[in-house]
Amino acid sequence: MLQRLAILKVLHRKHILNGDDVLWKCLLSADFSFLNQISSQEPQDLAMSMTIENSDLFRKLCAADVDCSEESQTVLADMRSQLNKLVYNVSICLTALPELVKPVSEVAKVIRISLG
Helix, strand or coil: CHHHHHHHHHHHHHHHHCCCCCCHHHHHCCCCHHHHHHHHCCHHHHHHHHHHHHHHHHHCCCHHHCCCCHHHHHHHHHHHHHHHHHHHHHHHHHHHCHHHHHHHHHHHHHCCCCCC
């Protein structure tokens, strides 16, 4: 519960700094999925599930399929949206809960993402 409150605090501050209207419904609909995943799984298991999930995304779009068709653009937009959401959620979690840096770094090592 305290972790969720820390995330809500960061979200609230972020909305204020951005000059957004701070609506409680926005904070009440906060996404805690990454927090739930990183808190309940070993880094290796989370890395594996994220790799499979992202592989499924990329499998929808083969290099031969990348063109200007409306379907390809829709798939690309969906991929971009999902990956942006993940980046945003990880960023919020790490800002709110610096103790998650180590497990997130371990996940990144397993899936070989450079953090610097």
